[in-house]
Amino acid sequence: MYKGSIYIETFGCQMNTADTERAATGLRAAGYQLTQQAEDADVVLFNTCSVRARAEQKVFTRIGEVRRGAKEPLIGVMGCVAQLEGETIFAQAPSVRLLVGTRATDRLPTLIEQARAGARRVIDLGERQAGEEWAVSPAERRSKHVAFVPIIEGCNKFCTYCIVPYSRGRERSRPAVEIVAEIERLRELGYSEVHLIGQNVNSYRPKTESGLEGHTGATPFARLLRAVAATGIPRIKYTTSFPRDFHTDIVQAMDEHENLCNWIHLPVQSGSDRVLRSMRRGYKVSDYLARVEAIRGAKRRYALTSDIIIGFPGETRKEFKDTMRLVEQCQFDSLYIFKYSKRRGTPAAKLADIVSDNEMAARFVELEALQKEIQAQIFSAYVGQTVSVLVAGESTRSTVDVTGHTTCNKVVNFPGDVSLIGRIAPIRVTGAKAHSLYGERCEI
Ligand code: SF4
Known part of the structure; x- marks a missing residue:
């Protein structure tokens, strides 16, 4: 009715x-x-x-x-x-x-x-009730080719600047059988890419083992990745990962399955141990670098992206320089830089020693310039390579181009028409811009 x-x-x-x-x-x-x-x-x-x-x-x-x-x-x-x-x-x-x-x-x-x-x-404002579904009808999905699949909600980490644990509650993981069944349905419907999403996907810890059979020594998230890869859906991406829970078995699982896309988003937030402690992130710079080393030592090249908060209360010029050094060491494919903004209701909101707006702006510009240099080198190394692009739509900047994403989550524009939307096309990269690649269709 x-x-x-x-x-x-x-x-x-x-x-x-x-x-x-x-x-x-x-x-x-x-x-x-x-x-x-x-x-x-x-x-x-x-x-x-x-x-x-x-x-x-x-x-x-x-x-x-x-x-x-x-x-x-x-x-x-x-x-x-x-x-x-x-x-x-x-x-x-x-x-x-x-x-x-x-x-x-x-x-x-x-x-x-x-x-x-x-x-x-x-x-x-109550809690989720037993038996309530996570499932989404295909009719309501925003895209017919890329689907978001929540695997965990909430957060137990309580970083001092973040409101999410208060707004989203504690971590609750979705049963693996349900996730795998949903992705199988999406594959049958013709979806090419799924994004496993959650505040911290790699903190995934469901109540039952069901659907996670095999690789019993591995962490639940690595086992889930293998189970999802086995559905045969062409591309699987996931965001966001929490550094402390990013264990090497995740990289091993990714190395084993090509449909686990070669992109890892691992927010570091700062290159200073003191600031990380004040943020209550639960890891040190050396822990983060060990994760990066494992990623760099993998069989494939994984695009690595991250988030940084600059101007966290009390961040000194020297501590900011430590962050610059970390960024140089990590060579991120892209970086989301945020100026610290006070969030009412969080522990950090009570911290004194606020970094001035001018200093914050100067640090932002400095870090952005460094990242721009790093990114230009990484992006230009793609020129001449062939990448696989899932076409998402027409380019907003040109009437003759379409736009899509690589498995390493880079935007690629190339000449084409709407008939390509939803298809995965091999594209030879002919040019690199600051935040995207340009190319042409080719046969492989
Ligand atoms: S920043 Fe991320 S890990 Fe930290 S509390 Fe917020 S959602 Fe949780």
């Missing part, structure tokens, strides 16, 4: 995108129609992100815009901001009548019913 139209606007990370896909699955099954326009909708949901204060503010701006529209939809806030801020959202944005936490996505249809039946305020 048709119950009305729903618009969902998603902010933030891949986990939020995956949650939106799952929410849409449940809502459609309950009789709702998903719409792409907020103005047409009976219900408008904002799936929110709290990692940065700015993303949080943007949600309130959007709520105001929707409220001023011609129709008066039921407005709900779901995701991290709902979980963290709770009822204060009702006070801050009185037009919001529904709050749905990060583990209550599957209960959305019932919660919406309650609000539409007249309840003034509906709020569910």
